Amino acid sequence: MAKRIIRVYRFNTGSCGGCDLEIMAAISDNADIAWAATPQEADVAVITGPLTPGAKAALVALMRDSGDRAPILAVGRCAIDGHPFGRGGVASTAGLVVHSSLDGCPPAPLQIIEAIRRAAGVHEEQRDKRMTP
Numbered sequence: 001m002a003k004r005i006i007r008v009y010r011f012n013t014g015s016c017g018g019c020d021l022e023i024m025a026a027i028s029d030n031a032d033i034a035w036a037a038t039p040q041e042a043d044v045a046v047i048t049g050p051l052t053p054g055a056k057a058a059l060v061a062l063m064r065d066s067g068d069r070a071p072i073l074a075v076g077r078c079a080i081d082g083h084p085f086g087r088g089g090v091a092s093t094a095g096l097v098v099h100s101s102l103d104g105c106p107p108a109p110l111q112i113i114e115a116i117r118r119a120a121g122v123h124e125e126q127r128d129k130r131m132t133p
């Protein structure tokens, strides 16, 4: 049986780039995880950065337009509460359902891979519920 590939869509909402580099390293080292070009194609949507006002509006619209299909994973302390800017992150973002988060500045690639696999499990559970009559 073919191995399942987990597709990841990444949205940088004003990150310094540190979390994004660790995510790229994590994905390039694991054959069961690959990039998705759009949130519609994704099994997991990963957010990095403090959700600047412009990025926040764009992200909320993007996820709404994708039907909120992919569970959102906030990666890094900035995505959680806006660190080191003192405000922002998913904690202050209305209209966005965040399923899980991974703290760190930045978190290590192994932690990121584990968090993505857990989030993909959430996606499978949601899909199975939608398919149950």
Ligand code: SF4
Pocket: 015, 016, 017, 018, 019, 020, 048, 049, 075, 076, 077, 078, 079, 083, 084, 104, 105, 106
């Ligand atoms: S959590 Fe740290 S590494 Fe990640 S975007 Fe923020 S400052 Fe950069």
